[in-house]
Amino acid sequence: MPPSPADLADLAGASSTTPLTTEAGTAVDTEATTPRPASRRDRPTTLYDLTPAQLEKRVLALGEKTWRATQILDWVYDKKVTNYEEMANVPGALRAKLTDTLPFATMVLEREAITDNGDTAKMLYRTFDGQFVETVLMLYRDRATVCVSCQVGCAVGCAFCATGIGGLMRNLTAGEMVQQTVDAARRASELGRPLTNLVMMGMGEPLQNYVDTMRFIGIIHDPRAMNFGARRITISTSGIVPRIDALALEPYQVNLAVSLHAPDDELRSRLVPINRRYPIAELMAACDRYIAATGRRISFEYALMNGINNSDEIARALGRLLHGRLCHVNIIPFNPVEMLDFERPDPAGIERFAEILRSMGIPTTVRYSRGVEIAAACGQLRAQHERGLDGGQRTEQRTGMRSPTIPLAHVS
Numbered sequence: 278m279p280p281s282p283a284d285l286a287d288l289a290g291a292s293s294t295t296p297l298t299t300e301a302g303t304a305v306d307t308e309a310t311t312p313r314p315a316s317r318r319d320r321p322t323t324l325y326d327l328t329p330a331q332l333e334k335r336v337l338a339l340g341e342k343t344w345r346a347t348q349i350l351d352w353v354y355d356k357k358v359t360n361y362e363e364m365a366n367v368p369g370a371l372r373a374k375l376t377d378t379l380p381f382a383t384m385v386l387e388r389e390a391i392t393d394n395g396d397t398a399k400m401l402y403r404t405f406d407g408q409f410v411e412t413v414l415m416l417y418r419d420r421a422t423v424c425v426s427c428q429v430g431c432a433v434g435c436a437f438c439a440t441g442i443g444g445l446m447r448n449l450t451a452g453e454m455v456q457q458t459v460d461a462a463r464r465a466s467e468l469g470r471p472l473t474n475l476v477m478m479g480m481g482e483p484l485q486n487y488v489d490t491m492r493f494i495g496i497i498h499d500p501r502a503m504n505f506g507a508r509r510i511t512i513s514t515s516g517i518v519p520r521i522d523a524l525a526l527e528p529y530q531v532n533l534a535v536s537l538h539a540p541d542d543e544l545r546s547r548l549v550p551i552n553r554r555y556p557i558a559e560l561m562a563a564c565d566r567y568i569a570a571t572g573r574r575i576s577f578e579y580a581l582m583n584g585i586n587n588s589d590e591i592a593r594a595l596g597r598l599l600h601g602r603l604c605h606v607n608i609i610p611f612n613p614v615e616m617l618d619f620e621r622p623d624p625a626g627i628e629r630f631a632e633i634l635r636s637m638g639i640p641t642t643v644r645y646s647r648g649v650e651i652a653a654a655c656g657q658l659r660a661q662h663e664r665g666l667d668g669g670q671r672t673e674q675r676t677g678m679r680s681p682t683i684p685l686a687h688v689s
């Protein structure tokens with residue numbers, strides 16, 4: 278369905294404050310202060326948190342036959358219903374028991390912004406504990422990709438990233454990630470498209486929320502649940518070395534993207550502070566082990582910032598660092614972030630950087646921004662929320678989301 282004029286107006290000005298389809302249907306209280314995130318213990322387990330085997334156990338414990346779980350899974354992951362009521366062939370008594378004991382989902386879709394003639398949709402969710410999370414669905418000619426968030430904020434604090442500005446609020450649960458994915462798949466199918474790819478390039482560092490991220494992948498990958506192919510999933514990391522090693526041992530054949538952004542420790546430590554803990558030599562050694570163990574190519578992401586990491590000399594140093602590795606470089610021209618002073622190089626400068634890498638034998642792609650307006654609109658959405666939440670004053674930006682234009686070619 279093409280976007281309505283209201284959608285586009287919303288994008289352009291983000292002036293409407295009408296929340297979209299919400300199960301609970303509650304609007305945000307803009308007069309309240311941003312609540313503290315709930316502790317792990319207080320985060321409810323939802324239907325989306327359960328593996329098919331766990332759902333069978335639940336159903337059994339409620340006095341029903343295990344095959345009822347298969348019916349429920351079909352409603353959730355195939356028909357993609359949003360509540361128990363719609364599960365027509367599940368007995369009313371079981372539906373009632375499930376409603377009482379197992380919430381269907383906890384996140385409420387607060388806003389949706391659409392751009393690119395309806396090809397990019399950005400969802401802003403409110404979690405049960407009042408945090409804000411963003412998910413992006415991008416439709417391309419040959420694929421539809423969802424960009425999933427795994428944390429509210431991020432502890433890594435990269436110098437150029439909006440998400441890291443306020444630090445980490447909390448990890449998202451596997452169920453909250455599953456909900457983002459199923460909602461995006463439903464949205465894509467409403468637009469007549471199957472969801473084909475998933476990138477963990479939203480808010481947060483997936484390898485610092487390792488357990489729930491793996492659990493999430495396990496659920497969506499499970500043939501009895503969403504049956505989403507692991508090779509169509511990309512995990513992006515700032516370089517958490519021990520977890521790269523752990524990932525190589527996982528049974529899922531997911532793709533790995535490593536956010537490099539600089540070829541030397543001095544510069545990388547300034548841009549990606551985790552580099553002080555896991556410097557480039559250790560990171561590259563982990564990448565080599567990963568490639569050796571999995572036989573899979575790594576994508577290196579490189580956010581190009583004018584006057585920071587885009588000189589010819591740096592391009593050559595990057596080429597030397599990556600030479601001989603089974604890899605690919607994705608250059609992401611810097612996406613402007615409110616409150617941060619970095620700027621993107623001009624198109625000729627971006628191409629020149631890419632060309633130097635190519636001339637050194639490094640496969641390189643430039644990911645030009647798509648849907649820049651929507652990133653701006655969503656920044657406004659969040660900023661509006663933040664301003665509303667503190668009574669009209671500008672507040673620290675707690676959560677962020679880069680443009681949905683991060684490198685995607687490697688997952689096509």
Ligand code: SAH
Nearest residue numbers: 438478481482513514515536578580611612
């Ligand atoms: N935490 C993970 C995944 C989320 S960030 C990671 O850092 O890899 C996804 C990608 O967007 C990363 O490569 C990140 O460095 C990049 N990114 C963040 N802010 C950006 C910005 N303002 N402009 C361009 N790329 C950005």
Ligand code: SF4
Nearest residue numbers: 431433434435438441
């Ligand atoms: Fe965290 Fe990734 Fe942003 Fe760095 S770029 S602050 S690791 S989300």
